[in-house]
Amino acid sequence: MASKIHDVIVVGAGLSGLQAAYDIQKAGLSCIVLEARNRVGGKTWSVPLANGNGTVDIGAAWTNDTNQALIYAYTQKFGIELIKQNTEGNCIFQDKDGETHAFPYGTSPKFTGANVTDLERIRDLVHDLSVAYGSRTGSVEDYDQMSLEQFVISKGGSQKTVDMVRIWSRVMLGVEATEMSAQYFIEYNGKGGGLKTLRSDEKHGGQYLRFREGTQSVSLNLATLLRPKSIHLSQPVVSITDTPGLVTVTTSTGLTFQSRKLILSVPTPLYQDITFSPPLSGGKLTVTTSTTLGYYSKVILCYSSPWWTSLPSGLNACGLAISYQSPVCVLRDTSTSIDGQYSLTCFITGLPGTIWSKLPQHERRAQVLSQVYRLFAGTQSKDDDKEKVKEEVYNPVEVFEQEWTKEEWSKGAPCPVMGPGVLSSVGKALKEKVGNLHFVGTETSDVWAGYMEGAVRSGVRGAKEVIDVLGGERVGAKL
Incomplete structure (x- = not known):
């Protein structure tokens, strides 16, 4: 049995769990963190290159310095250096037939006039x-009963537009546009200032700044x-028993911990891996069993130079490419x-990703390299230039591959998604407390x-909930 009853136990040492624990301890309450992995950070995971040339982020990678205020405040507090996402030069688009073309960053691909207008x-x-949702003025109609793809079709979207929206759905949330509620997608974007903001690499945008030493910093x-010894690594929680005034937690190593309150900071669908007593029920159970994590992988190709910025044809590529082909x-x-550190990060997501993931590793890597070659070689007019591109593409100094869906304690990324009908029926239950569980x-x-940013803000909220009940100094979001 546990020898001490803590004020609070936090399950999960990602950003939300760490933030919650920090605020709770600042309020003078006792708090420990139980983490299944052998590291802290959750989906922030930064790995150094073998040659010592910097790090790569195989998980979360971007922020900005304006509307993601809490993360930015931490970069200032900890002296973390930020660098701007490169947007100088041309982007590359690859169509279904494999044909490629370049287009200036900040513009649409060179579709026909009608297709560009429709997109x-x-x-x-x-x-x-x-934006209407984010400003809480609300949309005229709720679109939760239809999928994102159905929404686009209902608004008269062309096939080219539907195909592009499928890319948005895959790269942003790892699911197909047929699997996600249109209203969920609208609200997801609204929480970040709107679709254009989330997709932007420029000031105020979701991909404006990266971390020199990685987001895990x-x-x-x-x-x-x-406080020292607050975090217990390699302690996967297998059961949580909630009784009046006392929560008992057991880990897979056989250890038992007890507390007055518990904050659960793991992806919603992973609640099913924990035995709750009493069992979760009602809207909380429905949310747990009805939210899904998309297929999400990164393959990062590291090179000795940024060869894509000085291609033989003279095309100054900024490194952003969008493809209707697979797997990238x-x-x-x-x-x-x-x-x-010069790298290209390939996003392999959604249904094409699940198909790709079933291949042996050498075939997965071969498919990625082949597609990257076709993307850049297709912009070259001479065969000799294409050979030069091939030589560059096929000679990375290091390759990182991370399949978040196969990572036991994440099972997908970046966050759970709701299909049609779920948000309007039980969406409010997502953050509702149950007994002593938050x-x-x-x-x-x-x-x-x-x-x-959302992770840290949720940690602030969870900490405030338990502090308000248990007492202690209120701390809010002050860092």
């Missing part, structure tokens, strides 16, 4: 609806602010030139859900 019309419609620094739907330049995580945030 921008649907983009603006989703953006306006999401926030989690690692935050963990040092907790989006490619990003994730270099840190100051450290000599629930946090980026998906429960009203601001920047799915992002690091």
Whole structure:
């Protein structure tokens, strides 16, 4: 049996759990954190290159310095250096037939005039609806009973537009546009300021800034602010028993811990891996069993130079590519030139990702390299230039591959998604407490859900809930 009854136990040492524990301890209450992994950070995971040239983020990677205020405040508090996402140069689009073309960053691919107009019309419609939600003025109609794809079709979207929305759905949430509620997608974007904001790499945008030493640097620094021996790693929680005034937690190692309150900071669908007594029921159970995590993988190709910025044809590529082919739907330049780290991050998500994931590792890697070659070689007019591109693509200095869906304690990324009908029926139950149990995580945030900012904000909320009940100094969001 446990030898001490803590004020609070936090399950999960990602950003939301660490933030909750920090606020609770600042309020003078006792708190420990139980983490299943052998590290802190959750989906923030930064790995150094073998050659010593910097790090790569195989999990969360971007922030900004304006509307993601809490994460930005931590970068200032901890002296974490931020670098701007490269947007200088041309993007590349790859169509269904494999044909490629370049287009300036900030513009639409070179579709026919009618298709460009239609794509921008649907983009603006989703953006306006999401901004209306975010400003709490609300949309005229609720679209929860239809999928995102059905929504686009109902608004007269062309096939080219539907195909692009499928890319949005895959790269943003790892699911197909047929699997996600249109209203959920609208609200998800609204929590971050609108579709255009979430997709932007420029000032105020979701992908404006990256972390020189990786996003895990926030989690690692935050963990040092907790009292010594507060974090217990490699302790997967298998059961939670809630009785009046006392919560008992058992881990897979056979250890037992007790507390007056508990904050659960794991992805909602993973609640099913824990035995609750009494069992979760009602809306909380429905939310748990009805939210899904998309298929999400990153393959990061590291090179000795940023060869894509000086292609033989003279095309100055910024490293952003969008593809209707598979397995890679989006490619990003994730270099840190100051450290000599030059990388292209390939996003492999949704249904194409699940198909790709079944292949042996060497075939998965071969498919990725082949597609990256076709993306850049297709912009070259001479065979000799294509050979030069091939030589560059097929000679990475290091390759990282992370399948978040196969990671035991995440099972997908970036956050749980709701299909048609779920949000309107039980969406409010997502962050509702049950007995002595409180629930946090980026998906429960009203601001920047799915992002690091949302995770930290949810941790602030969860801490305030238990502090208000147990007493102690109120701390809010002050860092």
